[in-house]
Amino acid sequence: xxxxxxxxxxxxxxxxxxxxxxxxxxxxxxxxxxxxxxxxxxxxxxxxxxxxxxxxxxxxxxxxxxxxxxxxxxxxxxxxxxxxxxxxxxxxxxxxxxxxxxxxxxxxxxxxxxxxxxxxxxxxxxxxxxxxxxxxxxxxxxxxxxxxxxxxxxxxxxxxxxxxxxxxxxxxxxxxxxxxxxxxxxxxxxxxxxxxxxxxxxxxxxxxxxxxxxxxxxxxxxxxxxxxxxxxxxxxxxxxxxxxxxxxxxxxxxxxxxxxxxxxxxxxxxxxxxxxxxxxxxxxxxxxxxxxxxxxxxxxxxxxxxxxxxxxxxxxxxxxxxxxxxxxxxxxxxxxxxxxxxxxxxxxxxxxxxxxxxx
Numbered sequence: 001x002x003x004x005x006x007x008x009x010x011x012x013x014x015x016x017x018x019x020x021x022x023x024x025x026x027x028x029x030x031x032x033x034x035x036x037x038x039x040x041x042x043x044x045x046x047x048x049x050x051x052x053x054x055x056x057x058x059x060x061x062x063x064x065x066x067x068x069x070x071x072x073x074x075x076x077x078x079x080x081x082x083x084x085x086x087x088x089x090x091x092x093x094x095x096x097x098x099x100x101x102x103x104x105x106x107x108x109x110x111x112x113x114x115x116x117x118x119x120x121x122x123x124x125x126x127x128x129x130x131x132x133x134x135x136x137x138x139x140x141x142x143x144x145x146x147x148x149x150x151x152x153x154x155x156x157x158x159x160x161x162x163x164x165x166x167x168x169x170x171x172x173x174x175x176x177x178x179x180x181x182x183x184x185x186x187x188x189x190x191x192x193x194x195x196x197x198x199x200x201x202x203x204x205x206x207x208x209x210x211x212x213x214x215x216x217x218x219x220x221x222x223x224x225x226x227x228x229x230x231x232x233x234x235x236x237x238x239x240x241x242x243x244x245x246x247x248x249x250x251x252x253x254x255x256x257x258x259x260x261x262x263x264x265x266x267x268x269x270x271x272x273x274x275x276x277x278x279x280x281x282x283x284x285x286x287x288x289x290x291x292x293x294x295x296x297x298x299x300x301x302x303x304x305x306x307x308x309x310x311x312x313x314x315x316x317x318x319x320x321x322x323x324x325x326x327x328x329x330x331x332x333x334x335x336x337x338x339x340x341x342x343x344x345x346x347x348x349x350x351x352x353x354x355x356x357x358x359x
Contacts, residue, residue, distance in 0.1 A: 017282075098111070
């Protein structure tokens with residue numbers, strides 16, 4: 001969230017940190033065969049779904065009370081400065097590490113091995129491994145002002161647009177096969193409903209006033225629903241599994257979690273704990289750098305088969321350490337520099353008043 005937001009919900013920072021760890025745990029589980037043993041295939045996808053839903057929710061929050069026509073420039077600068085510098089760094093790092101030989105292959109797991117691939121990643125056409133999600137995130141930022149304009153006109157216009165886009169998205173997704181969407185940013189078509197659910201629950205969130213025990217219960221139910229609706233888990237329980245991105249129960253649960261984390265009377269303390277907030281602060285760095293760590297451990301130690309406890313311990317510790325460094329020296333300073341250089345810093349009261357007159 002930006003500094004001029006009236007309320008900063010630290011519990012959502014904690015949720016972002018937990019979502020990042022879920023992705024790391026999923027990728028470590030694949031390398032240590034724990035995924036098949038626990039039947040948690042799709043757990044990493046749940047983390048990404050929460051990230052996308054959080055993005056939709058937070059974009060609604062940071063623009064609440066602000067006119068799109070006045071603030072859209074600063075919005076775009078702050079969003080792009082938040083995600084693109086570290087993304088740029090990781091793409092270049094992936095390219096450079098692709099030349100480091102390791103055993104029977106090269107160190108880099110991102111398969112960015114020539115200038116053309118670097119360029120295609122930087123302009124969001126390609127997105128290997130986890131990088132495709134950043135392409136989708138940036139495209140969402142670009143199209144979000146359309147929803148912002150509808151919100152400025154009234155909630156009825158906003159919901160008409162959300163429902164219309166959802167119907168169009170599902171229609172197009174149904175008409176296209178997954179393999180047809182090789183362009184990274186176009187993968188927002190089968191994934192965009194998570195941004196929509198995050199935006200759609202925000203007005204419900206605004207209507208909530210009290211933190212009640214009922215949200216504790218709803219949060220537990222939502223987390224349980226996510227667990228049993230993992231594809232392999234649901235297949236073993238119900239005899240059939242639904243791909244988690246298409247699973248209605250999983251999608252609704254992600255939306256419910258956003259509200260429950262803030263309003264849960266007791267369990268929110270977990271998400272507002274200092275460690276959770278700290279993880280949320282470096283969550284983007286965790287998400288983009290952990291694959292380098294996990295792959296390097298596989299290449300240079302072999303612990304994923306010989307000493308799985310050492311692999312897990314080293315994976316977590318090195319990921320956190322490197323994420324702290326990339327946050328401090330890449331993510332945070334470049335974001336501050338770009339915001340100071342390109343944001344107009346318009347005054348809330350005066351600018352909104354002018355915007356209303358213009359309308």
